[in-house]
Amino acid sequence: MTRKHLHIAVGIIRNEKGEVFITRRVGDSHLAGLWEFPGGKIEAGESPEQGLRRELMEETGIQVQQSELLCSLDHHFDDRTVTLYFYLVEHWQGTPFGREGQPERWVHQHALNAGEFPEPNKPVIELLNNA
Structure with a gap:
């Protein structure tokens, strides 16, 4: 059986307070x-x-002005493989909000709890926690 392979772009939207x-x-x-x-x-x-x-425009309503590739990684789930591209976004227009009605919040990067995130996010959260 061939696994589905998805490529995912991820935005780490960080404000000037480190949130x-x-x-x-x-x-x-x-x-x-x-x-x-x-x-x-x-x-x-x-x-x-x-x-x-x-x-990010579809999900949060912001227009990215500048982004920087932080890292990319592959993760294997039982039914799929994903390649994730994590971008640091510190310059944007608009105010981010959950455009699809999803709950949202700002959290200081050192207070991110890896246990609340999908497994593939954990190395990135560790990187942010230690920055």
């Missing part, structure tokens, strides 16, 4: 109930950065 914007996965979505950095699937023909810009 990071996170949202909670809702309903019957994969990993529902966990907190996450906003983002989503990169579409055919998009670069990871283009996917990031589109996804």
